[in-house]
Amino acid sequence: MKGRVLTRASSWSRGVALAGLLALGLAAAADTGNPPSRVPRPVVDAGQGDKCVANTDVMRRNHMRLLTHQRDETVHAGVRPRDTALEGCIACHASRKTGSVVGSDQNFCQGCHAYAAVKLDCFECHSSKAQLTSSAADDGKLAGAAQ
């Protein structure tokens, strides 16, 4: 019987504490204009990428599907567009400091993947650096960038 009363009292005090925290949180949100976050967010250098092939929210959720689709098109059917190829992604998103999308937790691919704890194995085979190759220079906007 005694224990039951105590339980009730502690749940009441927990409720008060929660309400207080919520109020504090709302006040903080009103102060800064940003929702308060209890977890750190990834700091990612997006390179020169300001205009992608799709909106940011679409790319965040679906980039792996787009890449897999393009991968099969390229390997099996020889379709090699500049914009949706992995090479095109890297050319745009490589860090301006290191020229790569992996290698540091600030770099584009590794930054997010380390944050989300998702293994990234593209770059065991694919080059992670923005490089201009002779045949890539033949077509597309990269030709202009090379000059």
Add this chain to the structure above:
Amino acid sequence: MSTIDRGRRQLIGFGAAAVAGIAIAPGVRLFEIAAAKAPGDPVSGKVRWGMLVDVNRCASDCSECVRACNRENRLSGATRETDSQWIRKIDIKDASSGRTCSLPMMCQHCAKPPCVDVCPTGASFKRADGIVLVDRHICIGCRYCMLACPYKARSFVHEALRDQSPEVPRGKGTVESCTLCVHRVDRGRQPACVEACAASGHEAIVFGNLNDPQSEIARRIASYPTTQVRADLRLDPGVRYQNL
């Protein structure tokens, strides 16, 4: 690349292809357009890429094709059992006549490739235009294809690699072989070995569309006797040898 740019480029590409087709002969326009694929188009079964090696022109002391392949695909160039070799030079001697000749040997891009037959995952495949490749996303590294290939054309990557070419992804645990420089061919260029052979002055290798009767390779195959290595296996290789 903006949509407008791509459209414009394709239009220019088709225009150039059409002009080339008319310039050669009115009857071959279709083939010429099919061969001049825009980078955004899928490969077509109307084309079959092949190579013709004139063994008389191939010098025993020259390995420019091998060096060009190593450079283009960023292979180490080492020739130990565990190193990747996509193309190698072979010197052969006829025991009875004593005639010696030198030739490059690589994936023969068979029309009926045994490596494709044995692949348990479908990683080893033949593209519509006859180029035999390994889809390394699917390859599990079992190496059945290496055993099945009568030309010993395939290599297995034993160790982790670094600094791969952006256009030629390669990685540990997968099988690889000559891709006929598919990344160049898809952009209308010739394989690296063919360019290097021409640059060295030997001009022993001709690359082209076997299905186009007006192409140099098809005309030469139609005019001169050529050999498919191990023709008895009836794999119909896309690489042929002249004067072998």
